[in-house]
Amino acid sequence: MGNIIAWVILGLIAGAIAKAIYPGAQGGGILATIVLGVVGSFLGGMLFTLFQTGKFVLIGSNAINIPSIIVAIIGALVAIWLWGLINRSA
Template identity: 60%
Template sequence: MNIIAWIILGLIAGAIAKAIYPGRQGGGILTTMILGIVGALIGGTIVTLLETGRLQLTAAALSIPGVIVAILGAIVAIFLWNLLAGRASY
């Protein structure tokens, strides 16, 4: 996937995941984009693991199912970040 598609997918998935996840998440547009890209990697890897049984680093594609997977991955990334940073989501 080219860099423009990564940025678009990151912005879409990160913004929707931040809107869905309860509590307040700091950060600007760059943080949202990185969160979405990490979410696409997490989601794509989990889907590949479930489909093939292999743990392989794969990113979600820029499509409707890919965006949904990236959003779910971004929600997992927010949860893990809050868990590691010791923040409560109020």
């Protein structure tokens, strides 16, 4: 349970930072930022754990540190980019 809470908090932080540094207007409000940040945080964390250990783990660790924030921000940026692609094509 602690892992999920840590990744949600990390997602909130990552979503806010990613939205601030992503170029252009993304649309959506704070709720979209939260959701995309949490989704990006989970995806980034899972992929980082997969590349680091070779194992697919749903949630790797409950530590909020600089490397996990960087991975979460990158994941949130990718989630925002994918969301933009989906919205433009619709």
